[in-house]
Amino acid sequence: MPASYASDPSLTRGRLYPEDETTARGPRDAFQRDRDRIVHSISFRRLRHKTQVFLAPDGDHFRVRLTHSIEVAQIGRTIARTLGLNEDLTEALCLAHDIGHPPFGHAGEDALKAALEGQGGFDHNGNTLRALTEIDSPYPRFPGLNLTWETLEGLAKHNGPVTAPQWALAAADDAFPLELETYASLEAQVAAIADDIAYDNHDIDDGLRAGLLSLDQLLAVPMIAMRWDQCRARFPEVAADRLTGELIRGQIGAMVNDLIDTSRAAITASGVKSPDDARDAGRALIGFSDAMRDDERGLKRFMYANLYHHPFQLAAADKAQAIVAGLFAAYYAEPSLMPGDWPARLPQAEPWISRHIVDFIAGMTDRYAITRYREVVGEIDMPDAF
Structure with missing residues (x-):
């Protein structure tokens, strides 16, 4: 049963361009x-x-x-x-x-x-x-x-x-x-923190897999160390390298449970009864407890210092920026290098000329950007992949 403060699709404020809902597939x-x-x-x-x-x-x-x-x-x-x-x-x-x-x-x-x-x-x-x-x-x-x-x-x-x-x-x-x-809406607030929970923990998994993080490093983070001790207590006979998945699952579960308990209490205390009440509450109602928020911020600081700003990552970022900047310069100098109807739709004045070119580049995938760079700019050496 949806709560009264849940967004109701039958009460949507609609779409910019009205549609005949009777034709819905x-x-x-x-x-x-x-x-x-x-x-x-x-x-x-x-x-x-x-x-x-x-x-x-x-x-x-x-x-x-x-x-x-x-x-x-x-x-x-x-x-x-x-x-x-x-x-x-x-x-x-x-x-x-x-x-x-x-x-x-x-x-x-x-x-x-x-x-x-x-x-x-x-x-x-x-x-x-x-x-x-x-x-x-x-x-x-x-x-x-x-x-x-x-x-x-x-x-x-x-x-x-x-x-x-x-x-x-x-x-x-x-x-x-x-x-x-x-x-x-509360749904949007949930989506924002679900994003944090996912990348906080799944990036640990990928960092370990890539060899850029070690378990010893991670155990310097108090919330990780506590969760690891729980894993070892539950599975004392299992090798450490078999428990990283359990560590990640435990982390996610703890963060989700804390978020649900804290958010439910905040919603109740606020007295909101409708989606618009939640919008007008003057603060976010979906969030962690103070303790979990502090732990999560500490984890983020660790990840920036040890993974996101790892020398390998910084070298890759330099190459990536060179590719994107090089593509923009090439297309700005010669818009006809863009494929399809992108050159024909090029606006006549700034800022829309630059924005149009950025629209094209922003939609690219990594590999397509690398391919296009090699075609219109020149060869570039990429870091070895994992």
Whole structure:
């Protein structure tokens, strides 16, 4: 039974372009259709070859943006179901939250920010909205996927109110006002923290697999050490290298349980009765306890110091930025080098010339960006893959 503060698809604020709901294919409500439109989109499919932690990994067992998004959705659905929230909206937000990331993750984003300096800059969150409302357009009657207001709102401000939206997000808000100054739905808040829970822990798994992290390093993190001791107590006869999966599962379970207990208490104490009450609460109602929040921040500091800023990762990021910057320079100097109808659709003036070129680059997968760089710029030596 949904809670009164859960988003209700029958009460959606609608879509920017009205549709005849009687033509819906199959017995799906508005949020289910949003989720399915995202799953069937080209933007979503491209996530399978976009960096999560490691640049274009050859190993089949490393996570990419696609598998990460699916894992976030699994965690988000569990939390939403337990709290009585709308699972379909939560899942849609989890699946779509990384669609705006360019190739090579944050390294690619830094290069695009530099390319658009003075032209409005680049932000992957704003680019998610742009991809889903303008660029990925499989339908004959409107641009974009024409998602519901609730889905767009959740993608725009799942990390909290936005007081200074970047140009792409501002454009989406101008077209379909998303009340950026308020908090998002509880479903969007769940999606945001499900993302944190997933990458906090799955990046540990990938770091160990790649050999960039060791168990001894990890045991310097108090919350990891505590969970490891629990694993060893439960499975004293099992070799240590067989217990890393159990360690990760224990971590995720502890974080999810803490989040559910803390969020349920916060919702009750706030007295919210409807989705709009939650938006107007003045604070996020989905979150960790103080102790877990401190532990999670400590884990993030460890991961930045030991994995994300590992010398191998920094060297790969330098190569990635060179590829993205080189592609932008080449296409800006000679737009006809872009394939398909991209040159024909080139705007006539700035900032839209640069933004159009960035639209093309931002949609690339890692491997496609490497291929295009070698075609239009020249050879580049890439770090050895894992």
